[in-house]
Amino acid sequence: MTVLIDTAFFNAFDQVGPVHHGLPAAAYTRSEFFELESNLLFTASWSFVGFAHQLAKVGDVQPLTVAGKPVFLVRSESDKIRAFHNVCRHRNLKLIDRAGHCDVLITCPYHRWSYDFSGKLRLAPYFGGEKTGLPDGFDLADHGLYEIRCHTFHDWVFINLDGQAEYFDVFIEPLKRQLIGFEPEKFEPVATLDFGEVPANWKLLMENFIEPYHVQYVHKTTTSQPLEDHYVVADEHCLGSAIELTAEQQADAAAGTLGVSSRYLTLFPNFVLGLYYPDQIGVHLNRPVSADTTQQSRVIYLHRDSDHSQAAVEHARQLWDSVHREDHHMCERLQAGRHSSVAEGGGVLSPHWEVSVRRFQELVADAVRPGLEGGI
Ligand code: FES
Ligand SMILES: [Fe+2]
Structure with a gap:
């Protein structure tokens, strides 16, 4: 019989006594529990996601999946790594699909929208019809990549997806x-x-x-x-x-x-x-x-x-x-x-x-x- 994961799930774990139970087995085996952890734990905390030395040069990028979400890291300056949701602002294509290097801009392969290393949208060719034309009221500044809180401690890169962690x-x-x-x-x-x-x-x-x-x-x-x-x-x-x-x-x-x-x-x-x-x-x-x-x-x-x-x-x-x-x-x-x-x-x-x-x-x-x- 499948164990129900509900408010009684931690009853044995919560019992007080000289010897405690560990977490229930289903916390390790069930995809539903893993999803809870993704949404409530890894999204809300400072997740360790990578090593700064693996992004050695400005423009180096690395895609990751964190809490089930596509994310990428980029070395935006010699002493700074940033994290972004790995999603193009045009039609939401996954922007970076493998670790590598971008020379000046991060360019989406689908329609060539291009972002700088601070996430700002710099080019959206033909979006308004002509090569450099933009639709009325469309401002590149409103369509940059969504940035994620990111800190590097020595060589170790941490991100906080929901922006609410301490x-x-x-x-x-x-x-x-x-x-x-x-x-x-x-x-x-x-x-x-x-x-x-x-x-x-x-x-x-x-x-x-x-x-x-x-x-x-x-x-x-x-x-x-x-x-x-x-x-x-x-x-x-x-x-x-x-x-x-x-x-x-x-x-x-x-x-x-x-x-x-x-x-x-x-x-x-x-x-x-x-x-x-x-x-x-x-x-x-x-x-x-x-x-x-x-x-x-x-x-x-x-x-x-x-x-x-x-x-x-x-x-x-x-x-x-x-x-x-x-x-x-x-x-x-x-x-x-x-x-x-x-x-x-x-x-x-x-x-x-x-x-x-x-x-x-x-x-x-x-x-x-x-x-x-x-x-x-
Ligand atoms: S989906 Fe990225 S440019 Fe169109
Ligand atoms: Fe060991």
């Missing part, structure tokens, strides 16, 4: 607090791992990164980070864990494994950043595609003064490729388990190691609750 400075503050003592501006991207589509709901990939509980088991051949040395991070919507290792522990780490002090930080809903002392950062981009599919990539950054040799980069690339694949395997099985009727209650969460997972799930639940009236 100020970006307020949103980013908890992450900044956790980064004190680290200088991301001194790190450079050295490699990108593109994992394509992972057959798991976006929340499973986020929750997996947030909790340290699985690391000792799933990553036993790739990491040397004992569970007992971790602590949970739950600073407003900055959620994750961290581990401080002594110099002796770091020296004792198995060769080739990750055995350094680290912070595993997320910013709700979908920003993921790992800090690996003293010289490495990894940022995951998890793009929700559907209820059971998420696109994932990871950019590896090294400190500008550290070893950037091909061997060092290749070592980092191979290590993280293995770690991600170990996680994907678990996330795919988490997804599969949620198709059983016995998973409807959402399992249970450790009151110690999965506190930040619980907080993440509460933020999801609170975002979609207004959409549950009347049921779907």
